[in-house]
Amino acid sequence: EPEVTQTPSHQVTQMGQEVILRCVPISNHLYFYWYRQILGQKVEFLVSFYNNEISEKSEIFDDQFSVERPDGSNFTLKIRSTKLEDSAMYFCASSDRQMVDQPQHFGDGTRLSIL
C-alpha cells in the first residue's frame, strides 16, 4: 500500500541552526500538509500546500518556517533558526483531494530535538 515517507526519523540540531525535514508524499496525491506534536500535547496543524503554493498556515507557521516542493516527489519543511521550543515530532501528510471524504495519510514523523 502506498505510504508517506519522512526522513530523517530523528534529527538533533543546535539552537539557531537551520534544519530541513523531508517528506515524500503518496505519488498521486496533490495536497500536502505539515503537522507537529510537542511531547505530551495535541497534534497541531502547521501548513497546507497545493499547486506549489501555501493554501493555509497556522499562527505557529511564522517567518522562520518555509515549505517547498523542490521536485515532483519531495516536500520539505525548513526551519531557519531553530529554537528550543521547536523540539517536537513533525508529521507530513498528503491527500488525494481536499475534500471531507478524502482522509489525510500521515508519515511516521521526524523527531526534532533542539539542544
Next chain:
Amino acid sequence: SQELEQSPQSLIVQEGKNLTINCTSSKTLYGLYWYKQKYGEGLIFLMMLQKGGEEKSHEKITAKLDEKKQQSSLHITASQPSHAGIYLCGADNDYKLSFGAGTTVTVRA
C-alpha cells in the same frame, strides 16, 4: 476554532474484553477521522465518518457518529495486544485537521 475532547484519557483492558473511546466536538462535525498512533510513530488512518448516524466497521473496530454530529465513539470488540496504542480523533476544519488529545489503550494479557 473546533475543540475535540476525548475520553477516557487512558484505559487498561484485559485481552478479550471490549472497550469504547469517545470524542466530543465543540462544533458540528462535517468529517470525523479516527487514527491510531503507536508511541513515537506516525498516525495510521482507521476510519472516516461524515453523516449523522453513520457507523463503520473494520475487523473488530466500529466507529459511530451520532445523529447530531457532535460526538463519535470508537468501539473495539474482544481486544488484542495489537490494539494497544494511542487513538486520536480528528475533525475536518476547513480541510485541515484538528485533533483530540488522544486515548492511550493498554491491553493486558
